[in-house]
Amino acid sequence: MQEKLEEIESAIGYRFKNRKLLEQALTHPSYETTGSYERLEFLGDIVLDAIVGIILFKEYPSAEESFLTDLKSAYVNSRYLNNVGVTLKLERFIRHKSHEVPRLDNFVEGLIGAIFLDSGWKRAEDFVKKTILNKKIEPIKNYKNILSGLSKKHFGIDTHYELVSEKGPPHKRRYVFKARIPGIKYIGRGMGTTKKEAHMQAAKDLLQKLSKCKSFSILPD
């Protein structure tokens, strides 16, 4: 383990004073409940959110709140953070007893929590800048919010989401949802590995269908 810890330290560019924190950040609950990353992940999640949010707030002094929210989402969502974990090759260092390799986003958040506890805000911020904010990416549009606002404004009612199907084993679930606005004939459909993702895709689909309809030329792009 000792050698591995040194290797991961050089991969993430940070040397721990207290290596127990690093070990904990790399331990999945399936391996060991008490010494797992769960508390560190709680901490890392909120610290990451604040670091990214504060940096974006300053970087875009005239951007609207919705742009900041969407851009923050793009950097802190689980899919993006999982990719950060892949880039850092965390798979080689983590300890778990699951049938499959667990998602890596929680380990990334655990590492942020561990660095924050070990050395404070500034070093956690350095890590976030170097590994997460190091790419320019597009904001993730929250199609559900856009559709919801539109639906309430024009029809006085919110969008409804209904589960169409749910398939596959627990770790590879596929959800299909439909989105509809009561009284409107168009229906949006979306698929995703989480309900949230399926809702979002269904909202996006419905927005696209509505935008092709002449009476909705007021719709945003």
Add this chain to the structure above:
Amino acid sequence: MQEKLEEIESAIGYRFKNRKLLEQALTHPSYETTGSYERLEFLGDIVLDAIVGIILFKEYPSAEESFLTDLKSAYVNSRYLNNVGVTLKLERFIRHKSHEVPRLDNFVEGLIGAIFLDSGWKRAEDFVKKTILNKKIEPIKNYKNILSGLSKKHFGIDTHYELVSEKGPPHKRRYVFKARIPGIKYIGRGMGTTKKEAHMQAAKDLLQKLSKCKSFSILPD
């Protein structure tokens, strides 16, 4: 306005170097879009989350992540923050052009963002300790998560939520949802002013019904 600003400063126990920030934090988007609290609220929301989360993490060194999450929710949810705004008598100081007095939680978050920008983390933390963390409160149990975990574990499928009804004008909406687990005869019902609240109540109701059933004696309290 000048007098009012001094009054609010003494009410919140913080004197601004840059009073423009205070004015902005007290301005609803209905009054003025460009100079409203929206960006400050974005900042205050994440700073508040981090301040509360870090304090609770240290205060409860052996608590599980789920306890920390539930206790943080209890302090940062919109209902609680709205009450903080009522206690601070923010209603007397805010500027808006809505038909009704707007919710006060967003102003509270705006104030936190404004103090953070004006003086940094430490002073924002002082304000949060004095006005938000000054009461001992119970964690808010996330019944949706509890039910979802249980449903997946015992039945290999997630809970479904269906809208039963949606009534009332936009600013006083009442949602009723039902929660059910496919293949299980019990149904939970919940009402709320937001969908989230209605889901949560429906999950709570279904959990209570399941806990009365002998075959589910494994259920948590």
